[in-house]
Amino acid sequence: MTSFLFISSGLFLGWSLGANDAANLFGTAVSTKMVKFTTAAVIISIFVTIGAVFGGTGTTETLGALGSVNALAGAFVVALAAGVTVYLMTCYELPVSTTQSIVGAIIGWNLFSGRPTQLDVLYKILGTWVFSPILSALFAIVFFKIAEYIVKNCRIHLFKIDMFTRIGLILVGAFGAYSLGANNIANVMGVFTKTSILASLQIGFITLSNTQVLFLLGGLAISVGVFTYSKRVMSTVGRNIFKISPVASLVVVLSSSVVLFIFASEGLESILLNLGLPTIPLVPVSGSQAVVGAVIGIGLAKGGRNVNYKLLGKIGLGWVLTPLFALIISYIVLFFMQNVFMHQVYF
Amino acid sequence: MKSIFGKSKELEKNIEEYLDIVEEALLIFERDINRYLEGQYDLFEENLDDILTVENNADDILKEIKYKLYTYMLIPEARGDVLNIIESLDNEVDLCKKVLMQFSIEKPEIKDFIVSDFKELTKQSLKSAEQLVRGIRTYFEEISMVNEYVNKVHFYEHEADKLEERIKRKVFSTDHINDLCKKVHIRHFSERLAYFSDLAEEISEILSVASIKRSI
Secondary structure, eight states, rough: HHHHHHHHHHHHHHHHHHHHHHHHHHHHHTTTSOOOOHHHHHHHHHHHHEEEEEEEHHHHHHHHHHHHHSHHHHHHHHHHHHHHHHHHHHHTTOOOOOHHHHHHHHHHHHHHTTTTOOOOHHHHHHHHHHHHHHHHHHHHHHHHHHHHHHHSSSSSOHHHHHHHHHHHHHHHHHHHHHHHHHHHHHHHHHGGGGOOOOEEEEEEEEEEEEHHHHHHHHHHHHHHHHHHHHHHHHHIIIIOOOOOOOOHHHHHHHHHHHHHHHTTOHHHHHHHHHHOOOOOOOOOOHHHHHHHHHHHHHHHHTTTOOOOHHHHHHHHHHHHHHHHHHHHHHHHHHHHHHHHHOOOOOO | OOOOOHHHHHHHHHHHHHHHHHHHHHHHHHHHHHHHHOOHHEEEEEEEEHHHHHHHHHHHHHHHHHHHHHTTTTTTHHHHHHHHHHHHHHHHHHHHEEEEEEEHOOOOOOOOOHHHHHHHHHHHHHHHHHHHHHHHHHHHGGGGGGGHHHHHHHHHHHHHHHHHHHHHHHHHHHOOOOHHHHHHHHHHHHHHHHHHHHHHHHHHHHHHHHHHHTTO
């Protein structure tokens, strides 16, 4: 029971990921009534959980290399610090990402426990934060140009475009949910993997390792976040943040999902290794920032009009502020957990 | 329970049907006006029911389109524009019926010296409406071509305006018609015929804005 109490902070983080980041996948589709909210929520829940359980190990290893949180109470504090940072920054309408807050919180644990932070891993992670929105923008430019060419030259009836867009939004949304689960589950549950609190599980023919069971719980927490809170976030995303056409929103979701996927896919990593090509690091990246990158990409593809360059500045601010806040909160709460509540936060 | 493919195909067919009916109404109108101007009054009266039938069909299909557009939840981003265009186009069909009825009831006396101008005015004004219907078809299938048709609508509207003015000047400066009432009556009918192109121009503006909104 105590174990479950300790992973509650991770579940809270999962809930906020479901409420916020998942909304990016279907925000425009739901707010423009192209896809019903219930359909979107069911698709996200299923695929985010599949992604988390079967594709989440790659990014978890990277976070583990950054800081191997080995005590349950310590993992609880790290996830709590990340969750509180996300909550506080959201309250003050500051740009925030679960990825950046968990990294800050882990570094806070490293500092508190006196473990060295692997700088090469840290630089790799920081590099992907900068690189992922840029990559997402590049993908968006390419996909947008392809979509524009097809719409302009293929004489497709308006109703058929609408139908293909709907189907596309559902398929790409499912792919996006899978990628989000695979890439971001490390943020939610990654810190608990070294603490081995759960046993493995047999469901029919499938055997889930203890880490996968943990990720399954994380996936369910994300699903709860989707069903309980993402509807209003979706309408904000659709109406206020990027008011774009359904076809353009399809491009945005596809581009950001591909980015999340390539930074999480072990399959892709092994293909690149076999081909003797340089691999892409498996790092949790921010889905929201990939979306912003894709929206800017579309703006650039349209000739640079209506591009909100302030958003870029905000993202940059988020790279610095989020980990810093999470680090400070993590350090302070670890101190209290060890010295006031008398729980061992590291071994 | 129809699939999204079935619903989409059905609505696409309804819109095609509707546009075909509008074109048919314009053809019937031109045929009947020419008969009237050529003095074939019996033939004109005999076939007056044609336009009533076409107008009723247009209303039925329009109702179906409206119902399906909103219950099938298709094209949520564009359905307001599509409905606005289709409903505005219905005014052209209504106008066909109204003007033919006015000819039938009021029997304006179109003197020989302006018959050819009246025919030309009808032709140019209806051409404007025809180009509009073609423009609407391209809105659904080849959005980049819409502007070309909108420009043609403007061109024919301008031509119709010139002919309308020419008729008015001729009528009010001639000695062939002495009665001012008759002159005013002819003026009224020339304005009614030119109104097809004015209406087409108005709708083409709506179409133009809708096509810009549809760019991805």
